[in-house]
Amino acid sequence: MKTYVLKDERKKELKLLDKALQKISRKELPHILHVQQAILRASDEYMYKKGVTRIMPIMIAPITDTLNHDVEDCELKYEGQKFNITKSMIFHKQIMLSSPYLDKIYIVSPNVRLEQEEEGDKRHLFEFTQVDFEFKGASMDDVFEFQEGLVKYVFDYIKKECADEFKTLGIGTSHLDVTIPFKRYTTQELKAKYGDDFEEIASKKATQPFWLINHKREFYDAEDLEKPGTYRNYDLIWPYGYIEGLSGGEREYKYDRILTRMRELGVDENAFRNYIELAKEGKIPKTAGAGFGVERMTRFVCQQKEIDDVTVFTRKPGETYLF
Numbered sequence: 001m002k003t004y005v006l007k008d009e010r011k012k013e014l015k016l017l018d019k020a021l022q023k024i025s026r027k028e029l030p031h032i033l034h035v036q037q038a039i040l041r042a043s044d045e046y047m048y049k050k051g052v053t054r055i056m057p058i059m060i061a062p063i064t065d066t067l068n069h070d071v072e073d074c075e076l077k078y079e080g081q082k083f084n085i086t087k088s089m090i091f092h093k094q095i096m097l098s099s100p101y102l103d104k105i106y107i108v109s110p111n112v113r114l115e116q117e118e119e120g121d122k123r124h125l126f127e128f129t130q131v132d133f134e135f136k137g138a139s140m141d142d143v144f145e146f147q148e149g150l151v152k153y154v155f156d157y158i159k160k161e162c163a164d165e166f167k168t169l170g171i172g173t174s175h176l177d178v179t180i181p182f183k184r185y186t187t188q189e190l191k192a193k194y195g196d197d198f199e200e201i202a203s204k205k206a207t208q209p210f211w212l213i214n215h216k217r218e219f220y221d222a223e224d225l226e227k228p229g230t231y232r233n234y235d236l237i238w239p240y241g242y243i244e245g246l247s248g249g250e251r252e253y254k255y256d257r258i259l260t261r262m263r264e265l266g267v268d269e270n271a272f273r274n275y276i277e278l279a280k281e282g283k284i285p286k287t288a289g290a291g292f293g294v295e296r297m298t299r300f301v302c303q304q305k306e307i308d309d310v311t312v313f314t315r316k317p318g319e320t321y322l323f
């Protein structure tokens, strides 16, 4: 009986093995990957031209992004110390800018977020890469201008370099003709207009990327002190229903503000004691930044049904994983 069950399970596994191989062997894949490579290449070029210093990623650290939604824990121990696998390098971005010699930095940063499976979810991978940047002394408007320039630069590059790819994938490029600056909406105004699913509805109606401003989320995103309860943070929303492609914000950097926001959100202050100490000593500078998802941009550019269509190995939440 036992062997029979095992055999059955093995059969299931072999089916999955077949599925995994089919995924790797899709004829569209090399074209999608080539476009993704062009996205990274053009992004690097843009950063280089703008004098933004590239930093190598941190993959495990004692602190990582607190995120504003629940994901499964993934801690590990090293040298008797607790480490987290990087969810984003937000705190490392802020801390490294304490150097008087670093002003503008970015990381092509692999992040692990063990998301819950959600029906109809087309935009989460449990590991992904973001191009994550942070600028000293910058405001929200500086980040908007920078990112709009980047999107335009990258899309123009791709239209030129990847014409064959688009032909083979059977898609046009009109969705890459962006007009900058992008429109800006607040979450409240879109919610009043479209209800709870405002992000998706507005994205489906849109034919140009747009900014969605003011989200109540992590403690490190700055609250607007002139309008308490509103936040100087933002998402970039891809149009045609592809929704969120970037998140960022101006940051809290003053000791009392960081503590106030941490207490409001119930963040474990002990885990952040060294970060808090830096803030207390006035070493965390005023910054703003953002990170855009590479796979999300690739999905939008290649007009793929779901984000897992741009990966080689499935990283969609709720699957069985062989590799």
Ligand code: ASP
Pocket (backbone or CB within 6 Å): 065, 087, 088, 089, 090, 130, 132, 133, 247, 248, 249, 289, 290, 291, 292
């Ligand atoms: N990278 C984002 C930021 O700069 C945070 C995130 O990863 O969602 O705010």
Ligand code: MG
Pocket (backbone or CB within 6 Å): 235, 244, 246, 247
């Ligand atoms: Mg986000």
